Amino acid sequence: MRFEAKAILQFIFDVALVMVFFRPLARQAKSRAHIAAGIACLMLTAPLYFYIGIQYYLRVLLRFAVYWLALSVAGIRSFKRNAFFAALVTILFTACQNVFFAPKLVEIYRGTRVFTGSASLDFIICLILQWAVYALVFFYAGSLLKLDRMEHFEPAEWMVLLVSITCEFYIKQALPSVSSTEGEHTELTVFSVILSLVVVAFLASFIRYLHEKKAADEMRLQEAINNAYFRNLQLQKERDEEVRRLHHDMKNHLLAIEKLAGEGSERMGEYIGSLAEQLDPYESLVETGNELLNGILAEKQALAKTKKIDLEIQADCKELGFVKDTDLCTIFGNALDNAIEACEKVEKAEDRSIRVKTELLAGQMVIAFTNTYQGEVTLSNGMPLTSKKDKKNHGIGLRSIRRTLEKYNGTLRLKPDADRFTLTVVIPLQ
Numbered sequence: 001m002r003f004e005a006k007a008i009l010q011f012i013f014d015v016a017l018v019m020v021f022f023r024p025l026a027r028q029a030k031s032r033a034h035i036a037a038g039i040a041c042l043m044l045t046a047p048l049y050f051y052i053g054i055q056y057y058l059r060v061l062l063r064f065a066v067y068w069l070a071l072s073v074a075g076i077r078s079f080k081r082n083a084f085f086a087a088l089v090t091i092l093f094t095a096c097q098n099v100f101f102a103p104k105l106v107e108i109y110r111g112t113r114v115f116t117g118s119a120s121l122d123f124i125i126c127l128i129l130q131w132a133v134y135a136l137v138f139f140y141a142g143s144l145l146k147l148d149r150m151e152h153f154e155p156a157e158w159m160v161l162l163v164s165i166t167c168e169f170y171i172k173q174a175l176p177s178v179s180s181t182e183g184e185h186t187e188l189t190v191f192s193v194i195l196s197l198v199v200v201a202f203l204a205s206f207i208r209y210l211h212e213k214k215a216a217d218e219m220r221l222q223e224a225i226n227n228a229y230f231r232n233l234q235l236q237k238e239r240d241e242e243v244r245r246l247h248h249d250m251k252n253h254l255l256a257i258e259k260l261a262g263e264g265s266e267r268m269g270e271y272i273g274s275l276a277e278q279l280d281p282y283e284s285l286v287e288t289g290n291e292l293l294n295g296i297l298a299e300k301q302a303l304a305k306t307k308k309i310d311l312e313i314q315a316d317c318k319e320l321g322f323v324k325d326t327d328l329c330t331i332f333g334n335a336l337d338n339a340i341e342a343c344e345k346v347e348k349a350e351d352r353s354i355r356v357k358t359e360l361l362a363g364q365m366v367i368a369f370t371n372t373y374q375g376e377v378t379l380s381n382g383m384p385l386t387s388k389k390d391k392k393n394h395g396i397g398l399r400s401i402r403r404t405l406e407k408y409n410g411t412l413r414l415k416p417d418a419d420r421f422t423l424t425v426v427i428p429l430q
Contacts, residue, residue, distance in 0.1 A: 006111050006127065011049040013131055015042045018067065018089060021138050024148040025085075030075030038074030041066060060169065064090045084153055087161055091203065092141055094168040096134045098196040101175040102189040137200060144204040150211060157207055164203040171196055221326055289318035292325045293332060300336045308349040309340060313356040319365055322430045327404045331367070332356075334397035335423050339371035342421060346374045351419075360429075367425040377416035384414065401425070 019039060029035045044066045048059055067086035076082055100109035107113040111126040171192055286297045297313055304311035320328060336354070343352040354371040377384050384398075402412050410427040 007049040017138055021142050025076055034075040038070040041070040041073050091164050091168055094172055095196045095200045096137050098171045099133055099193050102192045104189040141204045144208045160206050164199050167199045286313045288315045293328050296329045296333050307344055309343045310353040315358045330404050331401050334401050335369045338397050339369055342371050342373040346372055363429050365427045369423040371421055373421050
């Protein structure tokens with residue numbers, strides 16, 4: 001009877017604990033009906049509490065599957081994301097159980113530890129102690145991890161998650177055999193409890209560190225984009241003022257040309273050439289439909305000019321409104337950086353050129369970056385080989401473009417010709 005009461009109470013408590021832990025994700029659910037359906041899925045963990053005969057590995061898989069199903073039914077996005085959270089909660093429960101599977105604490109888990117001599121009162125005390133540890137572990141992990149802000153996970157996070165699962169499950173497998181033997185086993189109790197909790201602390205802290213680092217990198221990128229946007233506005237303002245000045249002076253220029261026409265064509269040609277030079281900067285203005293991208297491209301044009309590179313951009317990105325500004329700037333910025341670096345190595349300045357062109361084809365946006373280069377380019381697995389000593393940092397820009405395109409099911413193609421290199425980005429329109 002006591003076992004049945006403990007199983008019922010523990011089942012209710014654990015379901016409530018998971019609901020509280022996943023609460024930050026509720027705002028991302030599709031609707032209240034989906035949230036209710038997700039909560040209902042948590043009831044599928046009932047066999048873990050009322051049927052002891054389930055084999056160990058099946059119990060682990062069932063717990064993981066139920067949490068993944070609950071998140072998916074609630075409308076939380078991404079299979080991988082739900083799998084990560086489901087594995088995380090499974091680890092937390094396993095760590096909590098490991099604490100009370102330790103030799104000197106297993107009686108608390110069973111509810112048979114003697115505190116007062118009253119069986120009912122001792123049972124309640126054991127249950128409260130167990131629940132307190134569960135609540136502390138889940139609260140600690142929840143306070144470190146902002147689940148609603150965790151969207152994508154690095155390979156290192158999956159690796160640490162796998163190591164943590166392995167450690168916790170090994171402890172859980174080993175402790176019952178130790179607890180069934182005679183002796184105090186004080187050192188085993190302390191070691192197993194500390195190890196179980198340290199694994200949880202390390203996992204949560206490591207994940208938080210990586211996501212805080214990623215957030216800091218995104219903030220720096222956003223700051224750089226904001227600066228580019230501000231500089232683009234300043235540039236536009238300065239050029240608008242220049243246009244107004246030229247418009248104001250145009251009458252005087254025409255009178256001067258009229259006078260010079262009577263003096264000879266040579267002086268008039270020099271004067272007209274001087275006017276053309278003043279108008280050159282306005283021909284290079286690029287309007288892509290994205291203000292931040294305009295700022296990035298204005299900077300790249302200025303950089304190319306200092307390196308005596310002819311940069312021509314014909315880009316209309318109005319159809320790419322679904323692509324994040326940061327992602328769009330990542331694609332164009334890295335592609336142009338690589339093109340400018342390649343053009344710098346061309347000996348003759350008159351041969352240095354970069355052409356950027358966008359085109360809509362069959363429901364896809366095709367962006368082609370073509371630049372001149374000098375030397376030989378060999379591709380391996382779709383990436384250029386390098387003779388540089390710093391091979392580790394080579395190709396970071398291309399890998400960044402490729403990772404960005406994966407978000408939008410886009411593709412990246414590289415094609416080296418005799419003296420020109422073409423980088424083509426294809427993004428399906430949504």
